[in-house]
Amino acid sequence: MRIVCIGGGPAGLYFALLMKQLDPAHRITVVERNRPYDTFGWGVVFSDATMENMRQWDAETADAIEVAFNHWDDIEVHFKGRCIRSGGHGFVGIGRKQLLNILQRRCEALGVELVFETEAESDADYPDADLVIASDGINSRIRQKYADVFLPDIVARPNRFIWLGTTRLFDAFNFLFEKTEHGWFQAHVYKFDDRTTTFIVETPEHVWQASGLDQANVEQSIEFCERLFAAHLQGHPLLSNARHLDPLKRGSAWINFQRVRCRQWHHFNGRSHVVLMGDAVHTAHFAIGSGTKLALEDAIELTRLFKEARAAAPAAGGSEDIAGVLAKYQAAREVDVLRLQNAAWNAMEWFEVVGARYCDQLPPEQFMYSMLTRSQRISHENLRLRDAAWLEGYERWFAQRAGVTVAEDAKPPSPMFTPFTLRGLTVPNRVVVSPMAMYSAADGVPNDFHLVHFGARALGGAGLLYTEMTCVSSDARITPGCAGLWDDAQRDAWRRIVDFVHGHSGAKMGIQLGHAGRKGSTQLGWQRADEPLDEGNWPLVSASAIPYGPNSQTPREMTRADMDRITADFVAATRRAADAGFDILELHCAHGYLLSSFLSPLTNQRSDAYGGAVENRARWPLDVFAAIRAAWPPERPISVRLSCHDWFPGGNTADDAVAIARLFKAAGADIIDCSSGQVVAEQKPVYGRMYQTPFADRIRNEVGIPTVAVGAIFEADHVNMVIAAGRADLCAVARPHLADPAWTLHEAARIGHDGIAWPAPYLSGRSQYETNLKRART
Numbered sequence: 207m208r209i210v211c212i213g214g215g216p217a218g219l220y221f222a223l224l225m226k227q228l229d230p231a232h233r234i235t236v237v238e239r240n241r242p243y244d245t246f247g248w249g250v251v252f253s254d255a256t257m258e259n260m261r262q263w264d265a266e267t268a269d270a271i272e273v274a275f276n277h278w279d280d281i282e283v284h285f286k287g288r289c290i291r292s293g294g295h296g297f298v299g300i301g302r303k304q305l306l307n308i309l310q311r312r313c314e315a316l317g318v319e320l321v322f323e324t325e326a327e328s329d330a331d332y333p334d335a336d337l338v339i340a341s342d343g344i345n346s347r348i349r350q351k352y353a354d355v356f357l358p359d360i361v362a363r364p365n366r367f368i369w370l371g372t373t374r375l376f377d378a379f380n381f382l383f384e385k386t387e388h389g390w391f392q393a394h395v396y397k398f399d400d401r402t403t404t405f406i407v408e409t410p411e412h413v414w415q416a417s418g419l420d421q422a423n424v425e426q427s428i429e430f431c432e433r434l435f436a437a438h439l440q441g442h443p444l445l446s447n448a449r450h451l452d453p454l455k456r457g458s459a460w461i462n463f464q465r466v467r468c469r470q471w472h473h474f475n476g477r478s479h480v481v482l483m484g485d486a487v488h489t490a491h492f493a494i495g496s497g498t499k500l501a502l503e504d505a506i507e508l509t510r511l512f513k514e515a516r517a518a519a520p521a522a523g524g525s526e527d528i529a530g531v532l533a534k535y536q537a538a539r540e541v542d543v544l545r546l547q548n549a550a551w552n553a554m555e556w557f558e559v560v561g562a563r564y565c566d567q568l569p570p571e572q573f574m575y576s577m578l579t580r581s582q583r584i585s586h587e588n589l590r591l592r593d594a595a596w597l598e599g600y601e602r603w604f605a606q607r608a609g610v611t612v613a614e615d616a617k618p619p620s621p622m623f624t625p626f627t628l629r630g631l632t633v634p635n636r637v638v639v640s641p642m643a644m645y646s647a648a649d650g651v652p653n654d655f656h657l658v659h660f661g662a663r664a665l666g667g668a669g670l671l672y673t674e675m676t677c678v679s680s681d682a683r684i685t686p687g688c689a690g691l692w693d694d695a696q697r698d699a700w701r702r703i704v705d706f707v708h709g710h711s712g713a714k715m716g717i718q719l720g721h722a723g724r725k726g727s728t729q730l731g732w733q734r735a736d737e738p739l740d741e742g743n744w745p746l747v748s749a750s751a752i753p754y755g756p757n758s759q760t761p762r763e764m765t766r767a768d769m770d771r772i773t774a775d776f777v778a779a780t781r782r783a784a785d786a787g788f789d790i791l792e793l794h795c796a797h798g799y800l801l802s803s804f805l806s807p808l809t810n811q812r813s814d815a816y817g818g819a820v821e822n823r824a825r826w827p828l829d830v831f832a833a834i835r836a837a838w839p840p841e842r843p844i845s846v847r848l849s850c851h852d853w854f855p856g857g858n859t860a861d862d863a864v865a866i867a868r869l870f871k872a873a874g875a876d877i878i879d880c881s882s883g884q885v886v887a888e889q890k891p892v893y894g895r896m897y898q899t900p901f902a903d904r905i906r907n908e909v910g911i912p913t914v915a916v917g918a919i920f921e922a923d924h925v926n927m928v929i930a931a932g933r934a935d936l937c938a939v940a941r942p943h944l945a946d947p948a949w950t951l952h953e954a955a956r957i958g959h960d961g962i963a964w965p966a967p968y969l970s971g972r973s974q975y976e977t978n979l980k981r982a983r984t
């Protein structure tokens with residue numbers, strides 16, 4: 207096969223050498239515009255796992271890299287005068303030049319033709335090539351040429367960074383944070399040979415501009431960074447080798463990261479198959495240090511597929527079905543790349559918001575934990591595997607801050623099993639049974655089903671149980687099966703349940719109060735959900751007269767008198783809830799129900815004082831809040847559940863949720879329960895593990911109010927990670943509690959936490975359960 211690689215970075219060189227090694231008959235050329243020893247940038251890092259992968263494909267290259275690389279395990283954070291270090295992270299650092307030179311030498315040894323100082327203008331310049339590899343980097347000319355085929359999606363990110371080096375040697379991967387009068391800067395610092403360290407400085411665009419760096423040339427930028435990080439540089443200079451940049455051009459040394467992904471990775475140009483590889487087809491932010499890893503793995507995968515194709519079709523005389531191989535290459539790589547890009551995205555976002563969200567909010571210990579788990583790929587238990595002593599120290603610190611006394615020689619509880627206090631309420635652990643409609647009440651009265659349902663979950667170890675959305679009037683119900691609190695019979699039935707929970711467990715009991723609004727008068731959840739009843743429908747009200755779905759009733763737009771009546775219903779239900787003994791009350795302002803219909807611009811199109819800007823849309827929900835706050839005992843807290851994103855164009859986004867949370871905080875809310883969606887039927891949510899936690903994180907740390915995270919949190923490891931990182935204060939778990947009433951006890955056993963009490967009558971079940979789990983682990 208005749209192969210031409212346009213671009214001699216890691217992708218092009220490594221693919222060339224692997225293919226040449228696979229079959230010396232392949233005629234392979236790499237065309238590179240730079241000279242062999244010419245490159246911008248300093249060191250790159252990748253993980254031990256990448257090295258292992260490379261070893262399996264070409265031991266000689268792996269050996270050469272291993273001799274040259276610097277290996278280190280520790281990460282050190284320098285923040286507010288503190289230095290915190292944790293180990294077990296396993297990185298390999300190597301100079302970019304050195305890596306390229308190793309690959310170049312290996313190419314030459316195998317007989318790959320390397321053509322330097324040559325600009326490849328187009329794939330059409332190589333008409334004899336069967337295969338053209340577009341390994342021409344992030345600004346790929348080939349990708350641009352076939353943009354209508356490859357359909358690139360390129361997003362420029364808001365932070366500015368400059369890639370520098372220094373002669374100061376650091377013995378760990380260092381992250382340095384320094385505050386200026388304009389905001390925070392951070393440096394990512396890693397040694398890559400015995401003389402040099404990479405030093406990337408990063409800051410948000412507005413801080414960069416306010417600091418005058420948009421007007422600074424390379425030299426002035428370096429002087430600025432040297433002053434800012436003087437304490438860390440200990441007299442060593444910062445250096446630039448960005449020779450490709452104009453040294454006089456102002457601001458030019460500072461780059462915005464561009465996230466690249468492409469819908470299509472390959473194309474037949476009429477003569478040759480052209481395929482994108484490495485940064486040309488995908489980029490990964492340096493916060494996760496994996497762009498080179500992706501480039502090398504692309505090369506490995508494409509080689510593997512050619513090898514496989516040849517083995518499968520010896521009859522074809524060794525001529526590969528190139529198009530078929532390229533299609534398989536895209537299919538195989540795009541999944542892994544997407545996974546890594548998602549993790550890189552989280553890590554990148556962390557560094558974009560760190561100044562505004564974490565630096566001034568989190569104490570150094572928690573800041574370190576938050577940073578280590580920034581990609582959300584490294585979990586709590588994963589940190590334990592990396593550095594058990596550091597994690598245990600952190601757990602001890604966290605537990606003590608939560609008010610737990612931990613003896614010197616005792617194992618601290620993990621964050622999930624620490625108490626949390628709001629006003630006069632202390633919940634024994636961080637697990638909440640999320641509100642879940644059971645559609646099993648008659649005339650709004652909870653019955654034996656509810657007693658057993660809540661009783662089982664209270665005995666099952668959760669710290670706090672919420673009722674389902676409990677409706678403030680008969681016409682506030684979603685379905686005829688919904689529970690209510692508009693009369694004394696309902697109050698007394700709830701009191702029986704609350705008394706059971708308080709009498710037989712350490713759990714606390716909360717009530718969620720709500721009004722269905724335009725989503726009312728529908729069938730039970732397991733019937734045709736959200737569809738009107740076959741008969742006996744009741745009239746609906748909402749912020750505006752817009753039906754929910756195509757078959758839904760059109761609600762009446764609420765008048766001021768309606769608002770007064772319904773506010774009074776909320777107040778009456780609040781008084782009954784207090785009498786019934788509930789410990790906390792949650793105002794349901796989410797999921798498109800009545801209060802939520804006011805908050806979202808998709809459902810609120812009013813032209814009076816209750817529509818328009820967010821302050822207006824929140825006006826009546828805040829009135830209701832103020833009224834129930836006045837009626838609820840002062841020592842008991844109130845939570846507000848919000849849809850933090852409508853998942854539909856024109857709807858609320860996280861920015862609006864922050865504004866709304868601020869208003870509720872000012873009104874006296876104690877905690878925000880951060881859900882999302884279900885506001886409009888046409889929503890397009892983006893689901894995933896812990897997918898709503900970013901809202902809880904943002905509101906907690908930007909608004910400065912405790913939060914509940916909810917949504918696809920289904921393992922103790924998730925809860926620990928969210929709580930320990932300060933992304934939320936409580937975790938609500940819904941569906942797992944339908945599958946397993948004793949979810950908390952079972953998760954405690956799974957992670958070996960023995961500090962949670964099982965109900966005394968169940969103790970013999972506990973020891974057998976724990977023994978079986980231990981056996982299954984060994």
Ligand SMILES: Cc1cc2nc3c(=O)[nH]c(=O)nc-3n(C[C@H](O)[C@H](O)[C@H](O)COP(=O)(O)OP(=O)(O)OC[C@H]3O[C@@H](n4cnc5c(N)ncnc54)[C@H](O)[C@@H]3O)c2cc1C
Nearest residue numbers: 213215216217239250251326342343484485495496497498
């Ligand atoms: C600040 C920063 C830090 C980074 N840190 C890391 C890290 O720690 N770990 C990591 O894994 N990755 C890191 N990366 C990313 C990493 O450098 C890239 O992901 C990786 O180099 C991609 O390899 P590539 O071969 O696809 O592209 P490149 O390395 O960009 O190579 C492309 C080559 O093509 C050549 N070329 C382009 N067009 C033409 C043309 N028309 N004719 C001839 N030649 C051409 C270029 O000169 C270049 O040599 C970092 C990137 C940045 C910006």
Ligand SMILES: Cc1cc2nc3c(=O)[nH]c(=O)nc-3n(C[C@H](O)[C@H](O)[C@H](O)COP(=O)(O)O)c2cc1C
Nearest residue numbers: 640641642643674675881916917918919939940941
């Ligand atoms: C059967 C069921 C009923 C629900 N009813 C309510 C409710 O009454 N009020 C509410 O705010 N959320 C309700 N939810 C949403 C849950 O509280 C939770 O936010 C959602 O299920 C995501 O959490 P999970 O991934 O742990 O299930 C309900 C969810 C389920 C599965």
